[in-house]
Amino acid sequence: MPSLSGVCPPRSGWRVRAAGMLVVLSACSGGDAGGTAVAPLADGTFARIQRTIIEPSCAGCHRSGSSGARQSGLVLSADSSYQQMLNVPSVHPRARADGLPRIRPFRADSSLLYHKLAWIPGHHSADYGNLMPMGTTQGLSMGQLEYVRRWIEAGAPRTGHVVDTTILRDARLQVASFTPLAPPAPGAGLQLTVDSFPVPPRNERELFLYRTLGNREALYVSRIESRMRPGSHHLLLYTFDESRTTFPCNLRPPANVVRDLRTAEGIPIAVNMLPMACHVFFAGAMTPEFDYRFPPGVALRLPPNAAIDLNVHYVNTSPAPFPGQAAANLYTVDRSAVRIEARTLNLANTSFTLPPGQRTTVRTAFPVASRTTILALTSHMHALGERFEIRVRRAGGAETVVYTNTDWEHPAFQQFATPLVLEPGDALVSVVTWNNVTDRTVRFGLLSSDEMDIIFGYAVQ
Structure with a gap:
């Protein structure tokens, strides 16, 4: 999984996302990976958290010597995880700016670990990177989440039983939610979508989808908004270089047809890659949710009869398939409001x-x-x-x-x-x-x- 602050390499751990955002608590957080190793505990509340939550769901990426641990500075093995989380500042920029250490004793709401594990709708976990555990569309059980929360509220001690284990009987799972992006109001712009598609387990899927806009006059885009389902890597929007008139740039892909770059077995599909030689980047995002507004008087121009080739890339490191989905809103303004073309x-x-x-x-x-x-x-x-x-x-x-x-x-x-x-x-x-x-x-x-x-x-x- 990514980390309390970073991201994990593919096929190296679990990954998870929620509320349209990927979040992290697994094997790639930030901080100093150094420190003195401490013998793991055999029993107690923290020992149970380490054994049943951290080790199966997080330590795969945050193991000593892994690229995730080197990138994030966080090793979550039993002999080091406690001292590397308690009162240790996060390296995630927003978590650091908000003053959230990995674990703040007595304050679950100010502990990055809890935010990484909480998939509660409306919770702002997504502000701090990928949700944990990565690689699934379900988080911890409600009982496990509450067990962690109460342990932190009890001071996050390394030893002793401080939380009643009957809480763990609540086996209801947190489920990652996704709210499709609402389109612009009539006359305010247009929406381009890539409908739900399966992403195979322990695999990745990248595809293109060519959409014609049907605009008779030029469009001026002053705001770009996008949203992708959990598991996304990027959504990019391309136009075509109209000055190039030789093969393959004299051709256009079929409209509204998904073009995978590879077969299910990973074999490149050359014909679907040809249009990439003619692409011109127009807009896009590498974050699950994105919203950018140009300064007043500035806009991107789309010519009459424009078309957009949408490019979506998903990486699934989990043992189960999950759905991909993406949408982009292009908000437009009248030509008279544009002083400078971006x-x-x-x-x-x-x-x-x-x-x-x-x-x-x-x-x-x-x-x-x-x-x-x-x-x-x-x-x-x-x-x-x-x-x-x-x-x-x-x-x-x-x-x-x-x-x-x-x-x-x-x-x-x-x-x-x-x-x-x-x-x-x-x-x-x-x-x-x-x-x-x-x-x-x-x-x-x-x-x-x-x-x-x-x-x-x-x-x-």
């Missing part, structure tokens, strides 16, 4: 090589040829990615870090209250660190076991 950024390095069994950092500069004002940025990497920095490099050589992300699965989306202005000769620089814990060389590719180095964003000129 443009999108899709800056990719596809030529890196990651040797087996080692950590590699790659720097890639993307110079700008004209004055560019950056409104927002996000990153895209896969499961071996540990850190993605975006820097602004000035023509004189000085660099400033403007974006940092350590979550490959649901990277941060950074909006700039004061836009970043790049002059000719300046550059955006991606600085990506991967830890290739496998025994094979890894290169750019579409699977989560391959890697990526992409900057997405919005800008004006």
